[in-house]
Amino acid sequence: MENNKQEAARFLMQATLGADLETINRVAEKGISKWLDEQLDAPLAADDRFAKKTNAIWQSFRKRLVQAYGQDALDGNGNNPALPYQWYFRMAWWDKNLSGKTENLLRHRIAQALSEILVISENSQLELDAVSMASFYDILYVNAFGQYTDILYDVSMHPAMGVYLSHMNNRKADPERNIHPDENYAREIMQLFSIGLFELNRDGSRVKDSQGRDVPTYDNRDIKELARVFTGLKAASYLYEWNTSTFPYNGSTIDFDDGVSKTYKTIPFVDMVKPMVVDPKFHDTGSKTLLKGRINLPSGQSGTRDIRDVVNALVAHPSTGPYIAHKLIQQLVTSNPSPSYVQAVAEAFGDQGDMKAVVKTLLTHPEARQPKKLKSPLLRTTQLLRAFQAKNKSGKLWLTGDDLKESLAHHPMAAPTVFNFYKPDYAPHGPIDNAGLVAPEFELHNSATSIAYVNTMYNWFFGEYYPLVSTKISMTDTNIPELEPDVLFSYKRDQLNLDFSEELVLARRRDFDGLIDRVSLLLNGTAQCEVREDIKTAIANYPRNPKWVVQTVAFLISISPQFAVLDNQQEGAA
Structure with missing residues (x-):
């Protein structure tokens, strides 16, 4: 039994954000395999969301602020207004992870790991909207055992990512006005969120050309072509909660009736929780071809169809499975996984990114019992x-x-x-x-x-x-x-x-x-x-x-x- 406890304790260091002795004993008695299956199959309550917790905490502070200082405390009265700053997400994250139900321990761990792959950060304009960051984190938490295609699509359409990697308010090219699509998200969705920089074999080793050189997965033309896909995106709605007519923004004052198009207004003037929508006037509807012909989008498609097709194709790309597999193994188990370990997880990933199969394979592979990594x-x-x-x-x-x-x-x-x-x-x-x-x-x-x-x-x-x-x-x-x-x-x-x-x-x-x-x-x-x-x-x-x-x-x-x-x-x- 003592060996079972030690095995359970070490396993829980990989599969959770931490475990007390009661949890260790429970897993030792139940068995790792059975506990893992129960965690993977545990239903998620409809109200088990970080955004709900974050908003509740923010509203509790907000209510007391108004009671104590009146509406001026929210409006700012010429100063910075009260906003749901980053602290409220932090509070919700710790509250849910320290007091969360035991049937969601694995889900919490996978969400945290994904948050260090599909990165947004409070070290940006997002510090002004904790609820938006929490809503983004919910994509990872809710879909931790779902399909990576859904995760990547929802991430691409989330306003937090739209602000962080600047594809919100992205417009199709207009050479006469020197307007060109923003390439930031197009680059990172490939480099960091899917196919990586170099083509990979199933075991994570790099594909070589006839001269023994690494083969890049994309080039600058692919970035420009993909940037056209993410044009026309904008916030779902525009929100003007504050009663004052001015707000310090980017070093200047914005008036709600200043005649400047609201398209240029982002946080805190826009809905940062609902998925972005596509304005057809600004979406490039031309045909698009990239990644050596692996992705071909016909002309005349809607923006959301273009994005969905691109996401599906990126996730199905042969390099994505081993690329994401390697990153997740590094997060949970070992810094230097063997090729066979990467291949096993990549094959579980499949063409749509079956996260449930990925997590199970990752944590039950023989190499998972031989972890070797520095804990963050x-x-x-x-x-x-x-x-x-x-x-x-x-x-x-x-x-x-x-x-x-x-x-x-x-x-x-x-x-x-x-x-x-x-x-x-x-x-x-x-x-x-x-x-x-x-x-x-x-x-x-x-x-x-x-x-x-x-x-x-x-x-x-x-x-x-x-x-x-x-x-x-x-x-x-x-x-x-x-x-x-x-x-x-x-x-x-x-x-x-x-x-x-x-x-x-x-x-x-x-x-x-x-x-x-x-x-x-x-x-x-x-x-x-x-x-x-x-x-x-x-x-x-x-x-x-x-x-x-x-x-x-x-x-x-x-x-x-x-x-x-x-x-x-x-x-x-x-």
Whole structure:
């Protein structure tokens, strides 16, 4: 049974954002295969949406803001109005992932992985609309076990992506007025979201031409041709919620009656939740041919038909299956999957991107039991908070995320660019690079973030300075005093606490080996703790202080290489 627990614990590090001991025991008793099938088949409640949670949190702050300061607080009265800034999505994300139902643990993990492939980010104009970002995240969450064709189509039509990669308000060419279609999304849907830069064999190796050179999947002509497909897209509707007639925008003032076409107005003047629509006047209806004739669109098609056909063709392209398979394996299991592993997942992907088959194949492949990768800062954080059942008295796990983003440089939907937080082929100098291997997450692991992580863990476990939670403020500016840590920590009912009740029992008994076994199983996936003797040496002088003993065990394991690296053999870096 002990081996079953260790196998379950390690599996859950891949398949979830973190698991407590109760979950580990349940999976050990049930069996990984049965648990996985139950997760893949679990129905999703109609109201289980990040957008609903985000909007509810935003509306609760909004209502109190108006009650306290009147309508002027929303309108801005000449200043920036109150908007659903990025914090509200962050609050919803943490609340749902820390208190979510156990039947959706796998779905949450896959959605998070997809969010680092199909990237939008709050580090853009999207910071003004948390509900839109949440609605975008719902595409990944709802369709985590659906078809990649549907995911990619919905992503292409979502206004958040339309703003982030600038194909909202994209127009067909008009040479006389020097108007040319925006090429940004056309490039990234190929390079990052589907076929990648080079043609791939089914096992992920690169196709070679007759001279042994890599074969590009597309060229600049393909980008220009594909950009024509994404013309005519605009917001579904235009929303003017604020009573004032002006709004500071791009350094100038926009009047609702300024005579400027509303087509040029985006956030916060447009519906950022409903899918974009196509204005036929601005869509290029000519025939389109790209990717060496793989995609041929006849003239006269509607914009939505063009986009749907292109998405279907991109997903069915021979390179897409291995490209997405490789990225998902890197997210969940190992930085350097074997060709046979990539091929197995790519074949499960098929021509439409069967995500349910992909996830099952990915997590049940023999190589999945031999993981080797550095855990990202986010995954270490979620694993710790979930392992010790983080909670507060208010019952609202509304983490603001500022402290985590600042110290760890990693937070959901906050990548610095569309290329994510780290490159999939990144290799740190030294043994990994010399061996011809990659370790993507090491791009986030530098002298600043590594020290910041240790300091963060020290503050957590010895200062009880856990991630900041807010329920009592209205965040109308990025520099408001109500977001200061001292202010947030003054609200005792909101402060997070970890449940160390079982660990304290062992500490009081002075069963230090039993305590280390328990915490190591939770965090390392094995009772064989590599820093056991260091821990026992550290607690030797204070054996009669159970709380300090537990804090020391949790701290030293949380900063150990064994915890940082997902590695079945526990031999070292990824």
